[in-house]
Amino acid sequence: MKIRVQKFGGTSVATPELRARVVHHIRKALAEDYQVVVVVSAMGRKGEPYATDTLLGLSEAYSQSLGSREKDLLMSCGEIISATTLSSILSHHEIKNTVLTGGQAGIITNNQHANAQIITINPKRVQTELEHGRVVIVTGFQGQTTDGEVTTLGRGGSDTSATALGVALNADCVDIFTDVEGIMTADPRIVEDAAPLATVTYTEMCNLAFQGAKVIHPRAVEIAMQTNVPIRVRSTLSDDLGTLVTNLGETDRLAGEVKDLPIIGITQMPNVTQIKIPVRQGHFDSQLLVFKAMAEHGISVDFINVNPSEIAYTVNDHAAEQAKQILLDLNLEPELLPNCAKVSTVGAGIAGVPGVMAKITEALTEEDIQILQSADSHTTIWVLVKGEDMIKAVRALHQKFDLHQLSYHI
Numbered sequence: 001m002k003i004r005v006q007k008f009g010g011t012s013v014a015t016p017e018l019r020a021r022v023v024h025h026i027r028k029a030l031a032e033d034y035q036v037v038v039v040v041s042a043m044g045r046k047g048e049p050y051a052t053d054t055l056l057g058l059s060e061a062y063s064q065s066l067g068s069r070e071k072d073l074l075m076s077c078g079e080i081i082s083a084t085t086l087s088s089i090l091s092h093h094e095i096k097n098t099v100l101t102g103g104q105a106g107i108i109t110n111n112q113h114a115n116a117q118i119i120t121i122n123p124k125r126v127q128t129e130l131e132h133g134r135v136v137i138v139t140g141f142q143g144q145t146t147d148g149e150v151t152t153l154g155r156g157g158s159d160t161s162a163t164a165l166g167v168a169l170n171a172d173c174v175d176i177f178t179d180v181e182g183i184m185t186a187d188p189r190i191v192e193d194a195a196p197l198a199t200v201t202y203t204e205m206c207n208l209a210f211q212g213a214k215v216i217h218p219r220a221v222e223i224a225m226q227t228n229v230p231i232r233v234r235s236t237l238s239d240d241l242g243t244l245v246t247n248l249g250e251t252d253r254l255a256g257e258v259k260d261l262p263i264i265g266i267t268q269m270p271n272v273t274q275i276k277i278p279v280r281q282g283h284f285d286s287q288l289l290v291f292k293a294m295a296e297h298g299i300s301v302d303f304i305n306v307n308p309s310e311i312a313y314t315v316n317d318h319a320a321e322q323a324k325q326i327l328l329d330l331n332l333e334p335e336l337l338p339n340c341a342k343v344s345t346v347g348a349g350i351a352g353v354p355g356v357m358a359k360i361t362e363a364l365t366e367e368d369i370q371i372l373q374s375a376d377s378h379t380t381i382w383v384l385v386k387g388e389d390m391i392k393a394v395r396a397l398h399q400k401f402d403l404h405q406l407s408y409h410i
Ligand code: ADP
Pocket: 008, 009, 010, 011, 012, 041, 156, 177, 178, 179, 180, 182, 183, 184, 185, 186, 187, 188, 189, 208, 212, 213, 214, 215, 216, 265
């Protein structure tokens, strides 16, 4: 039998009405003769009773004293509440089911608490339950070390549980049900006329996700890409199929009529600090000193521009003070600009298409937005702007590339 993995995000399981929609989608897949694995997130968002952030809030006053192992145990409760609640509803509707924790579902991780990486999946128990005709509900976001310790996979990690199970079970598709119609040309909370895309490639999706589109966790896409399991990002509220994320379409799209519209989305990442360090003539070793020191202190650097007279890069705002102190201790003279934002223009069709950067600068100049730094790859052009300009920049770029009327919308 064919296997379908269906993942329901926090907002999709938050109310009885939404949980009725979840039952509808499970029923539909069963009626189409699929064996169904359901992955659930903790119910609701920050402030709601059983959301992950709310659980974390319980120990907020003592968070420094809570061990990383215990914190993972606390965070894993939300998904257990969600999964068992869904189990009772399915049983009420006479749909045979069972609940498995991440560990019971065979998701084995390393011991990096709060951001554990999946090492392997042993799907035997899930397969046995499916063969007994049960819907298998797996608590998302969780794994287990080889020593039996509960781990979590990083915020937003239920997507990763779903695609990893999809790969291990050789599912024909992983459906990520959420509160938007699909992958959109920008975050609909920022751009009112953002439009859902019919297809995006794994590469484009990874770029969108790594650059801030939180609709799906980037690691979930990387895992699916390894064996080409298709992902559909779709709305819990409708039967529309949403956005298909696959390799298919990449070549068609690049060869086709959309060459003059190579961009498929704009994303943003706030809260970064730009660091610029002047290099004194002949002091080439400064480059090595700077990046070695950042690495030794575990500070992740991004947006790196090195030239003979200057070193420029960004760090997260929360690491900025530490980075500054390290550079001062090296007798360097860093200039810091906190609260910047990285705005990314993404599309697999960017490579070799003239005029993309010209359009980006035009859009930003028209809005009086200064580009502090820029960089590009064959699928993305990044610009660094002041944080206060971020939303204006995203909207201006979306408009300039006419993304609301892109020809491959759903
Ligand atoms: P879930 O709880 O279902 O995992 P998330 O909140 O993690 O949902 O992801 C869905 C949200 O992602 C949407 O509500 C939307 O605001 C946001 N989002 C950001 N960028 C995009 C984008 N490019 N396309 C669609 N949604 C996006």
